[in-house]
Each structure stands twice: as structure tokens, then as C-alpha cells.
Amino acid sequence: MTKKIAIIDYQLGNLFSVKQACEYLGHSATITTKPEDILASDYAILPGVGAFGDAMENLDKFGLTSAIHEFVKKGKPMMGVCLGLQLLLDSSDEFGSTKGLNILQGTVKKFPLQVIDGHSYKVPQIQWNTIQEPQPDKWGNTPLQCCKSGDFVYFVHSFYAEPTDNQYILSTTRYGNFEYCSSVLKDNVFATQFHPEKSGLYGVNIYKEWLSLFN
Amino acid sequence: MNNIRIIARLDIKGPNLVKGIHLEGLRVLGKPEDFARYYYGHGADELFYQDVVASLYERNSLHEIISATAKKSFIPLTVGGGIRTIQDIRDVLRAGADKVAINTAAIRNPDFIKEASHKFGSSTIVVSIEAIKQPDGKYFAFVDNGREHTGVEVLSWAKKVEELGAGEIVITSVDNEGSGIGYDNQITAQIAELVSIPVIAHGGPGKLQHFHEVIEKGKADAIAVASVIHYDFIANRQSDMENRTEGNISYLKSGRTNFGKIQPSSIAEIKQHITQHHIACRP
Numbered sequence: 001m002t003k004k005i006a007i008i009d010y011q012l013g014n015l016f017s018v019k020q021a022c023e024y025l026g027h028s029a030t031i032t033t034k035p036e037d038i039l040a041s042d043y044a045i046l047p048g049v050g051a052f053g054d055a056m057e058n059l060d061k062f063g064l065t066s067a068i069h070e071f072v073k074k075g076k077p078m079m080g081v082c083l084g085l086q087l088l089l090d091s092s093d094e095f096g097s098t099k100g101l102n103i104l105q106g107t108v109k110k111f112p113l114q115v116i117d118g119h120s121y122k123v124p125q126i127q128w129n130t131i132q133e134p135q136p137d138k139w140g141n142t143p144l145q146c147c148k149s150g151d152f153v154y155f156v157h158s159f160y161a162e163p164t165d166n167q168y169i170l171s172t173t174r175y176g177n178f179e180y181c182s183s184v185l186k187d188n189v190f191a192t193q194f195h196p197e198k199s200g201l202y203g204v205n206i207y208k209e210w211l212s213l214f215n
Numbered sequence: 216m217n218n219i220r221i222i223a224r225l226d227i228k229g230p231n232l233v234k235g236i237h238l239e240g241l242r243v244l245g246k247p248e249d250f251a252r253y254y255y256g257h258g259a260d261e262l263f264y265q266d267v268v269a270s271l272y273e274r275n276s277l278h279e280i281i282s283a284t285a286k287k288s289f290i291p292l293t294v295g296g297g298i299r300t301i302q303d304i305r306d307v308l309r310a311g312a313d314k315v316a317i318n319t320a321a322i323r324n325p326d327f328i329k330e331a332s333h334k335f336g337s338s339t340i341v342v343s344i345e346a347i348k349q350p351d352g353k354y355f356a357f358v359d360n361g362r363e364h365t366g367v368e369v370l371s372w373a374k375k376v377e378e379l380g381a382g383e384i385v386i387t388s389v390d391n392e393g394s395g396i397g398y399d400n401q402i403t404a405q406i407a408e409l410v411s412i413p414v415i416a417h418g419g420p421g422k423l424q425h426f427h428e429v430i431e432k433g434k435a436d437a438i439a440v441a442s443v444i445h446y447d448f449i450a451n452r453q454s455d456m457e458n459r460t461e462g463n464i465s466y467l468k469s470g471r472t473n474f475g476k477i478q479p480s481s482i483a484e485i486k487q488h489i490t491q492h493h494i495a496c497r498p
Binding site (some may be wrong): 012014016017020021050083113120122123124127128152154156157158195197198199200201 | 216217218219220255260285286289290291308309310311312313333334335336337338339382383408411412413414436437497498
């Protein structure tokens with residue numbers, strides 16, 4: 001059955017590749033700024049690249065903050081991508097401190113600059129990097145059940161999320177000597193720091209798993 | 216060490232993929248969508264479309280090419296050439312690009328970088344620097360495919376674009392571009408060591424050793440490749456392209472396989488080569 005997917009548009013970032021991935025899987029996805037469209041959907045995706053502060057400001061401006069909370073409270077499946085993961089937390093260090101959606105306790109921090117053996121790890125991190133399963137069988141019955149530790153996905157970000165409670169960390173990734181949370185799962189909320197829609201068919205498969213698990 | 220990205224660079228004129236030397240003397244190679252689809256399926260980490268004429272009346276075909284590619288390729292796509300306004304960026308992103316590369320508009324108005332990176336996020340904004348080495352050894356930035364001297368010195372410009380919010384820099388050596396003599400490792404390393412954002416090397420590779428050199432000596436975070444992989448595609452897939460291309464393709468049909476200093480290699484061969492040199496990349 002075709003599912004109704006709302007891609008939440010708050011005027012930041014490229015939403016079209018997310019839509020493209022959903023359509024490739026045979027689902028119709030609507031890019032929308034309207035709270036009522038989101039609440040009427042079966043699934044919601046919160047994508048985004050850009051600044052945390054601007055994103056929160058726009059979400060508030062379009063009345064989307066309360067719509068997202070209501071959607072999540074109803075137990076409907078919600079997926080965040082990149083900045084869409086970071087926004088789920090309660091605050092970000094970007095430009096002082098900005099409040100987030102507070103769906104997941106924790107903070108968003110900037111990558112430190114690292115120079116290791118003469119090699120500098122640039123910020124933003126822009127590369128294909130690997131995801132690791134934090135403990136055995138963590139990925140069973142999750143959208144990452146199609147993945148295995150060491151698989152490559154595409155990252156582009158300067159900030160990372162640090163959830164307070166480790167149990168919500170679904171995968172970790174290493175950048176230089178630095179290990180951080182690269183995806184989260186808390187009940188009906190799933191989010192990735194990487195871009196599954198930019199990680200080849202391998203990544204598109206993560207959307208497929210997400211759509212089939214929460215139905 | 217980072218996983219080095221291999222970026223397939225496609226220069227586009229109207230509906231065609233073209234390739235020149237020193238950004239000049241363009242030859243038609245085929246349909247960009249065909250090449251892009253092949254690279255996507257054969258290990259490219261990203262795609263980079265550069266509209267080399269970027270005149271307004273040809274913009275529609277660029278947007279069509281972007282859309283057609285974005286529908287089928289689930290890897291990052293950067294688009295450059297003729298991007299002058301916030302609306303231009305929005306249009307290209309809306310067509311399906313993930314990032315834009317800006318050169319001329321940034322030189323003319325550096326605050327455009329600031330505005331664009333604020334609006335779309337730093338990671339969406341790539342600044343393209345076309346460098347030509349001067350007799351005194353200094354490098355200066357050029358615009359209009361290396362034709363117009365700007366008087367802007369490359370290293371100070373690279374530092375400035377980072378401060379203004381660019382997320383990446385692509386450094387093109389106009390001197391080496393299309394020549395097959397190798398990347399300009401000197402200017403690439405100088406920029407890569409100066410800035411803390413990723414640097415993409417572009418222009419000049421002709422054989423496999425050039426790829427590990429630009430990473431080891433040039434300190435590049437990513438490498439853009441054009442002729443080497445295009446000629447490989449043509450050499451191996453020529454039959455697919457018959458009758459699909461407009462323009463000057465007589466040299467393609469002649470079956471000529473001598474590409475001067477450029478030895479064709481596939482992306483897989485490039486990755487295999489750099490891996491042998493202990494450079495990390497996505498397999």
C-alpha cells in the first residue's frame with residue numbers, strides 16, 4: 001500500500017533528494033510547510049542542512065514545532081536526517097546556545113580540529129565514513145537491520161549530537177580519534193547524522209527498512 | 216586518515232559533456248547523463264557538473280540534466296557555472312543538486328559567499344578557484360574559464376572564502392587542466408595546509424601515479440577527475456553512444472584511442488591504485 005509521507009520543509013536544505021529516494025521506493029512524498037499536512041501523514045521526515053538556530057526559528061515561524069511534537073506523541077514514525085537529527089536534541093552550542101525540539105535529551109557540539117600524524121581532519125567532515133553497531137544485535141528490528149558494522153555512508157557536517165542516554169545511540173562513527181553518535185532510535189523516532197539518500201542504493205534501503213518496520 | 220573522495224567531474228555545454236585543455240578548445244564527448252549514470256554505478260563518491268558556458272539561454276538544458284541525474288543517482292551532486300544570485304542557487308538545488316560551486320560571483324562580491332552559506336548552510340557552498348601561476352611564482356585567481364585575470368592572489372583568497380563561510384574549496388590549476396601532466400600539487404598543498412575546510416584538487420591528471428601524488432604531496436581531501444575516466448568510458452562503452460550525441464564527435468567515431476598524455480583509467484582502477492599506496496577510500 002502506498003504510504004503518505006510528509007517531508008517537512010522549513011526552507012533550509014535540499015529536500016528533493018529525500019523525496020527522490022521515497023519515490024524510487026514507490027511511495028508518494030509531499031514536501032510541505034503546513035502543520036495539517038504533516039499531522040495527516042503516516043510518516044514524517046525532518047531533513048535539513050544549515051544552521052541550527054535558523055532551523056529552529058523557521059520551525060517556530062511556520063508553526064511546525066508543535067506539529068512535530070504532536071506527530072511524535074501520536075506514536076507515528078518520524079525520521080530525522082543530518083540537521084534533522086541534531087534538532088531533536090534539547091540544545092546546540094552553535095552560536096552560543098540554542099534550544100532544540102527536546103525530543104531526545106542531550107546537546108549538539110562542534111567537532112574539534114584534530115591533527116593526527118601530520119594529517120588534519122577538516123571541519124566540516126565531508127566524506128564517506130563507516131557506521132558501527134554499538135553492541136551486538138542492536139540493529140535487529142531497526143531501520144539499520146540491512147546494514148553491518150563497517151558499511152560506508154555519506155556524511156557532511158560540522159556538528160554532532162551527544163545524547164545523554166547511551167541506549168538511544170543506534171550507531172557510532174569515528175572521525176580521527178573522535179567517536180560520535182551517527183544515528184539514534186527512540187521509540188517511534190529514528191534519525192541519522194549521515195545522508196541515506198546520498199549513500200547509493202545502500203542508503204535508500206535504510207529508508208525502505210524504516211518504512212516497512214513502522215507500519 | 217580521511218577517506219579520500221573520488222569526484223567525477225563533468226564539464227557541460229548545452230546538452231553535451233565536453234572536455235578541453237586549459238579549459239579551452241572544447242570537444243563533445245557525449246551525453247552527461249550517460250557518463251554520470253555509469254560513474255554512479257561504478258564507484259564515484261560524488262558527481263560534479265560544471266556548466267562551462269553558463270549563458271542564460273542554455274540554463275534550461277542544465278536544469279534538465281540535473282533533474283535527470285538526481286532522479287537516478289543517490290550520491291552527492293555539485294553544480295557550478297554561472298551561479299550569481301541566491302535565486303540561481305535555489306533553482307539549481309530545486310532541480311536536484313546538493314551543492315553549488317561559485318567562482319565569478321564570489322570574486323565580484325565576496326559577501327555573496329557569506330549570504331549564500333548563511334542561507335543554505337556552509338556545506339552547500341563550494342568555492343571554485345581557477346588558478347594560474349605567474350612568472351614570479353605567485354598564483355592568481357581567474358574567472359571565465361581562466362580567461363579573465365582578477366588580480367586576486369589565490370592563497371589570501373582561499374583564506375578569505377573560508378572565513379566567509381565556504382564549506383569546501385575546489386582548486387583548479389588552469390595551467391595543468393586537460394594536459395595529463397599531473398595535478399598542481401604545490402598550490403593544492405599550500406591551500407590545504409592553510410584552511411581547515413576540505414580541499415578538492417582539480418586539473419591535470421594523466422596517469423595513476425598522479426592520484427596518489429596529489430594526496431600525499433598535495434594534501435588534497437578529495438580529487439576531481441575528468442579526462443582520465445571519460446576516455447576510459449569512451450574506450451569501453453563507445454557502442455552505447457552512437458547517434459546519441461550532437462556536435463563534433465568525428466574523432467570519437469574514428470576509433471582513435473590515443474588520448475595524448477592521458478592514459479584512461481576507471482574509477483575502480485584509481486581507487487585500487489591509491490589503496491595500494493595506503494590511502495583510505497570507500498571501496
